[in-house]
Amino acid sequence: MSRAISVVIPTFNRLEILPRVLEALAAQTIGAEAFEVIAVNDGSTDGTEGYLAGHRAPFALRGFSQANAGPAAARNRGVREAQGDLVVFLGDDTVPEPTFLERHAEAHRERSGRKIAVLGYTTWPTERRVTPFLHHINEYGLQFGYELIGDREAVPFNFFYTSNISLPRAAFDEAGGFDTTFPDAAWEDIELSYRLSRAGYVIVYEPRAVVRHHHDITFASFRRRQERSGRAAAIFYGKHPELGDFLGVDRASNRPPAVPAWVRLWASLCEKWEIPGGRRAIDRVLTGDYLRGLAVALDAAPPGGRTDPSRGHGTGEASGTGG
Amino acid sequence: MSPSVSVVIVHLRGRERLLRTLEEVSRQVAREGGELVVVDNGSREGAPEEIRRRFPRARVLSQPTNRGFAAGCLVGAEAAASEWLVFLNDDAIPEEGWLASLREAAGRLPSDAFTVAGRLLDRTGSRIDFTDGFLVFDGHAFADRVGAPADSGGGPGDERLFACGGNMLVERREFFESGGFDPGYFAYLEDVDFGWRQWILGHRVLYEPRATARHEGGATGEALGLYNRGYLIEKNAWATAYKNFDAEHLRELWGAAATAFLVRIDAMIRRDPGAASLSRDPYREPAGAVGPLARWLGVRAAEDSIRIDDPLAIAQLRALRAVLEGAGGLAESRARVQQRRVRPDREIFARFPLRIVPTYPGDEIFSTPFFAPFLPAALPLAPSRLEEIFPGGA
Numbered sequence: 001m002s003r004a005i006s007v008v009i010p011t012f013n014r015l016e017i018l019p020r021v022l023e024a025l026a027a028q029t030i031g032a033e034a035f036e037v038i039a040v041n042d043g044s045t046d047g048t049e050g051y052l053a054g055h056r057a058p059f060a061l062r063g064f065s066q067a068n069a070g071p072a073a074a075r076n077r078g079v080r081e082a083q084g085d086l087v088v089f090l091g092d093d094t095v096p097e098p099t100f101l102e103r104h105a106e107a108h109r110e111r112s113g114r115k116i117a118v119l120g121y122t123t124w125p126t127e128r129r130v131t132p133f134l135h136h137i138n139e140y141g142l143q144f145g146y147e148l149i150g151d152r153e154a155v156p157f158n159f160f161y162t163s164n165i166s167l168p169r170a171a172f173d174e175a176g177g178f179d180t181t182f183p184d185a186a187w188e189d190i191e192l193s194y195r196l197s198r199a200g201y202v203i204v205y206e207p208r209a210v211v212r213h214h215h216d217i218t219f220a221s222f223r224r225r226q227e228r229s230g231r232a233a234a235i236f237y238g239k240h241p242e243l244g245d246f247l248g249v250d251r252a253s254n255r256p257p258a259v260p261a262w263v264r265l266w267a268s269l270c271e272k273w274e275i276p277g278g279r280r281a282i283d284r285v286l287t288g289d290y291l292r293g294l295a296v297a298l299d300a301a302p303p304g305g306r307t308d309p310s311r312g313h314g315t316g317e318a319s320g321t322g323g
Numbered sequence: 324m325s326p327s328v329s330v331v332i333v334h335l336r337g338r339e340r341l342l343r344t345l346e347e348v349s350r351q352v353a354r355e356g357g358e359l360v361v362v363d364n365g366s367r368e369g370a371p372e373e374i375r376r377r378f379p380r381a382r383v384l385s386q387p388t389n390r391g392f393a394a395g396c397l398v399g400a401e402a403a404a405s406e407w408l409v410f411l412n413d414d415a416i417p418e419e420g421w422l423a424s425l426r427e428a429a430g431r432l433p434s435d436a437f438t439v440a441g442r443l444l445d446r447t448g449s450r451i452d453f454t455d456g457f458l459v460f461d462g463h464a465f466a467d468r469v470g471a472p473a474d475s476g477g478g479p480g481d482e483r484l485f486a487c488g489g490n491m492l493v494e495r496r497e498f499f500e501s502g503g504f505d506p507g508y509f510a511y512l513e514d515v516d517f518g519w520r521q522w523i524l525g526h527r528v529l530y531e532p533r534a535t536a537r538h539e540g541g542a543t544g545e546a547l548g549l550y551n552r553g554y555l556i557e558k559n560a561w562a563t564a565y566k567n568f569d570a571e572h573l574r575e576l577w578g579a580a581a582t583a584f585l586v587r588i589d590a591m592i593r594r595d596p597g598a599a600s601l602s603r604d605p606y607r608e609p610a611g612a613v614g615p616l617a618r619w620l621g622v623r624a625a626e627d628s629i630r631i632d633d634p635l636a637i638a639q640l641r642a643l644r645a646v647l648e649g650a651g652g653l654a655e656s657r658a659r660v661q662q663r664r665v666r667p668d669r670e671i672f673a674r675f676p677l678r679i680v681p682t683y684p685g686d687e688i689f690s691t692p693f694f695a696p697f698l699p700a701a702l703p704l705a706p707s708r709l710e711e712i713f714p715g716g717a
Binding site for chain 2: 283
């Protein structure tokens with residue numbers, strides 16, 4: 001039997017949290033018969049495959065395994081297997097609230113006939129203390145940028161966060177799915193979104209469709225992520241050179257001076273001691289990391305064709321140009 | 324078919340106002356096609372990053388320092404990819420249909436017009452901020468009927484001497500061929516200079532009231548302060564008059580303009596306690612005069628000294644200095660404009676009468692018999708009062 005909604009979850013070595021994601025899906029306010037869940041195990045080595053095979057859920061759960069190929073390929077696979085008309089992308093470490101699917105379905109129903117994707121709100125778990133650093137990267141565009149959204153009915157293409165977004169399967173197919181030349185979770189989502197926007201699709205923000213992000217992020221880990229994001233941005237630029245300004249290509253090409261050591265120190269202290277006023281320093285350091293990654297990638301061989309042996313999935317997070 | 328446009332917005336201060344403007348502009352640009360170019364003139368509130376995050380399609384051209392509005396517009400125009408440019412103030416929020424109206428107007432322009440003046444209203448949308456403007460005999464210019472009801476500013480296709488640089492459309496090729504905004508102006512009156520030049524070159528500037536934006540009010544202008552703003556306006560008024568008046572007008576009007584300047588300076592300094600000694604009777608002994616015995620003992624008389632604090636007076640004098648220091652360049656600019664002149668000023672001012680408007684301290688002299696000989700009998704000036712120009716209050 002075909003169901004209206006297909007929830008697609010790509011996963012890589014997240015067995016410590018994936019069961020909670022599935023539990024939360026079992027507790028959705030819409031009936032279990034209304035949706036299916038497609039989990040694509042992207043070459044995990046922590047027993048995810050066995051877990052998925054043995055898991056019993058009230059909804060239709062289908063697990064697929066593939067050799068590690070990155071989140072873009074895993075999501076494409078998930079959509080290929082999906083039977084629903086509406087695809088909802090969810091991260092493997094983002095636990096949805098009970099009304100999550102109801103809100104997504106409702107948002108599409110209320111706007112039927114319009115070409116839209118619906119973006120939900122990804123935030124931190126209630127039990128987690130949200131430091132100024134975590135708040136900042138979640139709300140102001142480094143990881144997510146919810147506070148920057150002006151018109152909820154016309155959100156720009158760079159707010160396509162695959163931890164919590166839904167779109168008609170036909171739209172995904174029309175745009176051609178994710179580009180698998182992006183090696184890991186950086187920019188592959190925004191790049192698809194850009195193609196969708198050019199095909200006339202608009203992102204609508206529904207903040208009541210909430211998922212909670214269980215991921216330990218530190219300043220140091222986020223800095224490494226920013227550099228990876230910079231490298232992936234070069235692939236994006238190769239495909240869409242008209243977005244050079246947005247991606248920061250000029251700034252990277254001009255070899256901006258290294259961020260001074262004292263700014264780096266101040267930024268890390270701001271994170272560690274939870275100093276609220278450190279936003280600008282943190283932005284500066286993280287932007288520097290991003291631009292450095294981008295500059296290296298622009299200098300290297302023409303964009304495309306790189307591979308990365310450890311393709312983590314993160315949460316399908318967005319890739320801001322950074323600070 | 325309506326042509327594509329590049330909207331160029333120059334930003335210096337007032338990040339929140341800019342973001343409100345971009346919110347609406349980016350929506351209209353997305354609908355109408357074209358591009359959005361933001362020139363960041365060295366702002367310090369982090370606008371470029373926020374723009375990149377919130378408006379990913381916008382092109383942000385970050386300048387290391389403030390190069391002024393005119394040069395900022397040139398940078399944006401240079402980078403723009405479309406056939407038509409739209410300049411919009413960073414604190415002017417377009418009303419629905421603004422960009423569509425400008426594009427339509429561009430598509431309808433007759434062969435002798437390349438510039439469309441949009442309409443600026445106040446923040447409530449009920450009163451005029453700019454719908455028309457006029458030139459004064461000394462190179463100053465005013466927006467006309469500021470504060471009057473919004474719909475009383477004329478109809479589509481009406482001729483204008485100039486478009487306000489805060490909301491206008493111009494063909495990109497023509498903008499550069501005709502010299503664009505003069506970067507030496509930095510800010511203020513570059514739009515008047517450009518519009519007048521369009522008429523000098525035989526072109527026209529036309530009005531489109533449906534291209535409306537609501538002007539929130541100048542964060543940049545306010546931050547400049549009385550001195551800097553006054554300086555720029557005075558300097559650019561001199562430059563505008565000197566560059567653009569044809570030989571007849573320059574000859575006939577320069578005496579009045581120079582006299583007005585002298586009278587204003589005197590009136591402004593008169594208010595300045597530090598310049599009190601200028602009023603001293605030159606035939607009387609100074610108050611600090613010393614007698615012969617004291618002189619023999621080496622006591623010296625106090626000398627007259629002047630200390631000017633009045634910001635308007637300082638702005639006037641500083642502007643004069645800048646004009647004189649740039650005299651060579653101004654002469655070249657004047658030669659370039661006059662060489663390309665197609666239409667005499669008489670014809671231009673027959674359509675847009677030159678005015679005489681008492682504005683500054685000292686301007687009461689305009690209506691005295693003393694000033695009358697400076698006013699050219701053959702070139703009539705239309706007298707206006709500030710209350711007529713600002714019916715809603717200045």
